[in-house]
Amino acid sequence: xxxxxxxxxxxxxxxxxxxxxxxxxxxxxxxxxxxxxxxxxxxxxxxxxxxxxxxxxxxxxxxxxxxxxxxxxxxxxxxxxxxxxxxxxxxxxxxxxxxxxxxxxxxxxxxxxxxxxxxxxxxxxxxxxxxxxxxxxxxxxxxxxxxxxxxxxxxxxxxxxxxxxxxxxxxxxxxxxxxxxxxxxxxxxxxxxxxxxxxxxxxxxxxxxxxxxxxxxxxxxxxxxxxxxxxxxxxxxxxxxxxxxxxxxxxxxxxxxxxxxxxxxxxxxxxxxxxxxxxxxxxxxxxxxxxxxxxxxxxxxxxxxxxxxxxxxxxxxxxxxxxxxxxxxxxxxxxxxxxxxxxxxxxxxxxxxx
Amino acid sequence: xxxxxxxxxxxxxxxxxxxxxxxxxxxxxxxxxxxxxxxxxxxxxxxxxxxxxxxxxxxxxxxxxxxxxxxxxxxxxxxxxxxxxxxxxxxxxxxxxxxxxxxxxxxxxxxxxxxxxxxxxxxxxxxxxxxxxxxxxxxxxxxxxxxxxxxxxxxxxxxxxxxxxxxxxxxxxxxxxxxxxxxxxxxxxxxxxxxxxxxxxxxxxxxxxxxxxxxxxxxxxxxxxxxxxxxxxxxxxxxxxxxxxxxxxxxxxxxxxxxxxxxxxxxxxxxxxxxxxxxxxxxxxxxxxxxxxxxxxxxxxxxxxxxxxxxxxxxxxxxxxxxxxxxxxx
Numbered sequence: 001x002x003x004x005x006x007x008x009x010x011x012x013x014x015x016x017x018x019x020x021x022x023x024x025x026x027x028x029x030x031x032x033x034x035x036x037x038x039x040x041x042x043x044x045x046x047x048x049x050x051x052x053x054x055x056x057x058x059x060x061x062x063x064x065x066x067x068x069x070x071x072x073x074x075x076x077x078x079x080x081x082x083x084x085x086x087x088x089x090x091x092x093x094x095x096x097x098x099x100x101x102x103x104x105x106x107x108x109x110x111x112x113x114x115x116x117x118x119x120x121x122x123x124x125x126x127x128x129x130x131x132x133x134x135x136x137x138x139x140x141x142x143x144x145x146x147x148x149x150x151x152x153x154x155x156x157x158x159x160x161x162x163x164x165x166x167x168x169x170x171x172x173x174x175x176x177x178x179x180x181x182x183x184x185x186x187x188x189x190x191x192x193x194x195x196x197x198x199x200x201x202x203x204x205x206x207x208x209x210x211x212x213x214x215x216x217x218x219x220x221x222x223x224x225x226x227x228x229x230x231x232x233x234x235x236x237x238x239x240x241x242x243x244x245x246x247x248x249x250x251x252x253x254x255x256x257x258x259x260x261x262x263x264x265x266x267x268x269x270x271x272x273x274x275x276x277x278x279x280x281x282x283x284x285x286x287x288x289x290x291x292x293x294x295x296x297x298x299x300x301x302x303x304x305x306x307x308x309x310x311x312x313x314x315x316x317x318x319x320x321x322x323x324x325x326x327x328x329x330x331x332x333x334x335x336x337x338x339x340x341x342x343x344x345x346x347x348x349x350x351x352x353x354x
Numbered sequence: 355x356x357x358x359x360x361x362x363x364x365x366x367x368x369x370x371x372x373x374x375x376x377x378x379x380x381x382x383x384x385x386x387x388x389x390x391x392x393x394x395x396x397x398x399x400x401x402x403x404x405x406x407x408x409x410x411x412x413x414x415x416x417x418x419x420x421x422x423x424x425x426x427x428x429x430x431x432x433x434x435x436x437x438x439x440x441x442x443x444x445x446x447x448x449x450x451x452x453x454x455x456x457x458x459x460x461x462x463x464x465x466x467x468x469x470x471x472x473x474x475x476x477x478x479x480x481x482x483x484x485x486x487x488x489x490x491x492x493x494x495x496x497x498x499x500x501x502x503x504x505x506x507x508x509x510x511x512x513x514x515x516x517x518x519x520x521x522x523x524x525x526x527x528x529x530x531x532x533x534x535x536x537x538x539x540x541x542x543x544x545x546x547x548x549x550x551x552x553x554x555x556x557x558x559x560x561x562x563x564x565x566x567x568x569x570x571x572x573x574x575x576x577x578x579x580x581x582x583x584x585x586x587x588x589x590x591x592x593x594x595x596x597x598x599x600x601x602x603x604x605x606x607x608x609x610x611x612x613x614x615x616x617x618x619x620x621x622x623x624x625x626x627x628x629x630x631x632x633x634x635x636x637x638x639x640x641x642x643x644x645x646x647x648x649x650x651x652x653x654x655x656x657x658x659x660x661x662x663x664x665x666x667x668x669x670x671x672x673x674x675x676x677x678x679x680x681x682x683x684x
Contacts, residue, residue: 042642070643169530169627174616176427176643201643202427209531209615209627212639216500216612223505224530 032059036310039067040074040087041294043178043232044115047327048087054326055317064314071178071294072201078297079103084307085314086297087115089178091268091277100297101272107300110351112276112344114318115294117333118258119183122239123228124221125149125164130252132157134245135282139187139194141228142170144205149226157250166226171217174210176201182292183230190282190289232292233258234332247285255334257288263337274300274347291334298351305353312351319345404660411654417647425647427640428618438651439658441618445630446659449535449610450603452624453542458596461547465554470580481555488548496612499541504532504613511536511625526623533615535624541609546599553598557591558584590674597670604663607634633659 048066056062069077071089078086079099092100092111100109121138123131133141137153140146146153150163173180184199197204209227211220214235221227221239233241233253243250251257264284268277282289298315302308317323324335336344414422415435422438423429429438464484468477508530515528523536561584569579610632616639617628624630637652644652 068642072643073645076645167530171531171615175639200427207617207628209529209533211533211615212611219500220531220533220615223500223532224508226530 031061032309032313033061034306034310035063035065036084036307036314037065037067038074038083038085038087039065039069039077040083040297041071041089041115041178042068043071043089043117043292044068044087044294044331047115047331047333050326050330051314051318051323054323055314058317059313062310062313064310070176070201071181072176075297084299084302085311087294088297089181089292089294091295092297097271097275100299104299105301106354107350107352108272108274110274110298110300110315110347111295112347113262113278113293114296114315114336114344115292115327115331115333116255116259116262116336117292117294117331118233118253118255118288119179119186119230119290119292120233120236120239120253121228121230121242121244121290122218122221122236123226123242124224124239125166125226128161128163129240131161131240131242132245132250133242135187135190136194138242138244139191141168142172142187142205142230143194144170144208145194157245164226169224169227170205170208171220171224171227171229172203172205172208172210173213173217174203175212178294179214179230179232179292183290185280186282186290189280230290232332244288244290246283246287246289249285251286251288253288253290255328255332257286258291259334259337260284260287261289261291262293263340274350276344276347298348300347300350301352301354303353308351308353312348315348315351316345319348407653407657407660410650411657412650414647414650414654417650421647422651426651427644427648429651430618435651435654439633439655441620442631442633442636442655443658443662444620445535446604446632446634446662448622448624448630449538449542449632450600452535452539453546453603454596454600456539456543457546457550457599458592460543461550461595461599462554462592464547464551465558466580466584468551468555469558470576470584481552484548484551486548487544488552492545492606492608493612495541495545496609499537499609499613500533503541504537507537507540508532515625522622523624526621526626526629528625529615529627531615531627533613534627535614535630538610538614539624541613542603542606545606545609546602549602550592550595550599553595554588554592557588557595561587594670594674597666597673600666600670601663604659604666605634606632607638610635611638 045066045068048068052064052066055064066087071087074083074086075088075090075092075096077083078088079096081103092109097109121133131154133154134157137146137157140153147168148165149168150165155161155163178201180203181199181201184195184197184204187195188197188199203210209220209224211217214231217229217231218236218239221229222237229239233255241253243252261280261282261284262278264287265278265281268279271277277295278293280289280291280293296315296318298311302311318327319336319341324341327333328335417425419432419434422435423431426438464480468480468484472480511532511534512528514524515526518524565583565587566579569583574582614631614635615627616631616635618631619629621629633655637656640648641652
C-alpha cells in the first residue's frame with residue numbers, strides 16, 4: 001500500500017520539464033513517464049522486447065509498446081503519424097521520405113540502423129556442418145537451378161566434404177518478411193544475372209517448400225534431409241551453415257562480421273543530416289555480406305513534449321552500450337560500433353518538442 | 355405441508371380463469387422474450403458479419419486487375435478476381451473434403467462402439483476422451499502436426515507415392531518435410547473427429563429399442579442389427595454431424611497455417627509441397643503485412659469462404675430434411 005502510494009506520488013511529480021527535488025532513488029537525470037506506442041518490423045521484435053524491458057526498468061513509470069505489424073505497416077503508420085516511432089527492415093524510399101518529412105514538420109525525419117543481424121544460409125545434411133558457397137552457387141540453389149547436393153558447383157568449393165546425391169529442398173518464408181527482402185537484396189546486388197527477381201518481402205520462386213516465420217522455416221529445414229533455408233542466424237539451432245564467398249575467401253557468419261558491412265559501406269548522400277541510410281557494400285574482405293539491416297524511424301520534432309522526451313530517451317537507450325548488449329544477448333544481433341553510435345547519437349539527442 | 359398450502363388455493367383458479375386461453379404469464383412471458391432475443395441476435399450477428407465482409411470486400415471486387423496486381427502481393431498479373439480466388443477455394447475444399455473422408459468412417463466406428471458394443475463404464479470413459487479431443491486448441495494440433503505427425507507420416511507418403519503414384523492424389527514429388535496437404539488433411543481429420551463422433555453417438559443411442567430388439571429377434575447378428583436398424587435410423591444424423599465437421603475443417607486456420615507449405619495451383623497432388631493453400635490460412639498468413647487494397651482483397655477471399663460455408667450448411671440441411679422421411683424416425 002505504502003509502496004503503491006510512493007509510486008503514484010513519484011508519477012505525479014515527474015512532470016516533464018518540472019524542477020524536481022533530487023535524490024528520489026532514481027539514477028537518471030530526467031524522470032520520464034507515460035506511454036509510447038510504436039511498431040513495425042517483426043524482425044526487430046525480440047530486440048525490441050529487450051530494449052523495452054531494459055528501458056522500462058530504468059524508468060518504471062514508462063510503458064513502451066511495440067506492435068510487430070511488419071515493416072510496411074510500420075512505415076505507413078509512421079508516415080500517417082499514428083506511430084511516433086517505428087522499425088523498418090527497409091529504408092524509406094524517396095516518396096515515403098518526402099511524406100514522412102511533411103508529417104514530421106520542421107526538423108524532419110531521423111532514420112538510422114540500430115538492428116543489424118547476420119542472415120545465415122542454413123542447411124540440414126547428415127554429417128556436414130559447414131560448406132563453402134560462392135554467391136553464384138547460393139543464388140543457383142535458391143533459384144532452383146542447382147538441384148542436388150553433389151552438384152559440381154558445390155563440390156568445387158568443398159573438396160573435403162562428403163556430399164551425398166540427395167536432392168536439394170529449398171525452404172523459404174511463406175509470409176511477407178524483411179528477412180526475405182534483405183536476403184534477396186543480397187542476391188540481387190551480388191549476382192543479378194542469376195537472381196533476376198526484384199527484391200521484395202514475398203519470395204518470388206514458385207513450387208518450393210515454405211513455412212511461416214523464422215521458427216517455421218528452421219523447423220521445416222530440420223524435419224527434412226537435404227533442406228536449405230535462410231534465417232536469422234541466432235535462431236538456426238542445429239542446422240549446418242554456409243560460409244559465404246566474398247572475393248576469394250569464404251566467411252562464416254558472425255555478428256561482428258555482419259556489423260562490419262554497415263561500417264564499411266558508404267552513407268547514401270543527398271539526404272538530411274539525420275537520415276543515416278547505407279548503400280551496403282557486399283564485397284568488403286572479411287565481412288559477412290548477408291545481413292538484415294533494420295532501421296529506426298523517428299521525427300526530429302514532436303508536438304507533444306512528453307512524446308518527444310520518451311522517443312529521445314528510448315532511442316538513446318537503444319544506442320547505449322547497455323541497449324546494444326541487451327539486443328545482442330536476446331536477439332543475437334550485431335552490436336553497433338562506438339564509431340557509428342557516435343554518429344547517430346547527436347541526431348537522437350536533437351529530438352525536441354515544438 | 356398440506357395445511358399451509360391450502361389457504362392460497364382459492365386464489366389460483368381465479369387468476370387462471372382471468373388469463374384463460376393464454377398460458378404465458380409471469381416469468382414465462384419474459385423468458386419467451388429472452389429466447390426470441392437470443393434467436394434474433396444470431397441473425398443480427400450473421401447479417402453484421404455478412405455486411406462487414408461485403409462492404410470491405412467491395413473495393414477489391416470492383417477494382418481493376420491492374421490495380422489489384424499492384425496492391426496485392428501475391429496477385430498474379432492479368433487475372434480476374436475470380437481466377438485469383440479460385441485456387442484458394444479449391445485448396446480449401448480439397449483439404450476439408452479429404453479430412454471428412456478420413457474422419458467420418460472412424461468417427462462412425464467410435465460412435466457405434468460407444469453406443470452398441472462397449473461395456474457401459476468403458477463407453478462413458480471413451481465418450482469423455484473423445485470430447486477432450488475437441489477441447490485441444492488448434493495451435494497445439496498445429497505444433498503436433500509439424501513436430502510429430504509430419505516426420506512420422508513422411509515414410510507413409512513415400513510408400514503411397516511409390517506404389518500408388520498412378521493415382522492423381524498421390525502423384526508428383528513427395529516432399530521430404532511432409533508439410534503437405536496430405537498431412538494437413540490427417541490433422542484436420544483428427545480435429546473434426548470429436549464433433550462427428552459426439553453427434554453420431556447421440557443419434558445412434560436414440561435408435562428405438564424396439565427396432566433393435568425386433569432385428570435381434572428375427573435372428574440378426576449384432577452387425578446385421580446395426581446395419582438394418584441403427585444405421586438407417588441414424589443416417590440423417592450422421593450426415594449433419596459430418597457437415598458440422600466439414601464446417602470446422604473449412605474454417606480451420608492455425609493448424610493449416612503452421613503445417614502447410616502453400617502454393618496457388620489447382621493441383622490434386624497432396625504429397626507434393628507448394629501446391630495448394632486454404633483461404634483461412636492465406637488470410638492469416640498475409641494479413642499482418644497487408645495494407646490498403648490488399649486488406650480488401652483478403653477480406654474478399656474471406657467472403658468467398660463465408661459463402662462456401664453457408665452453401666455447405668444449407669446443402670446439409672437440405673439432405674437431412676429430405677432423408678428424414680425415410681429414416682424411420684417418425
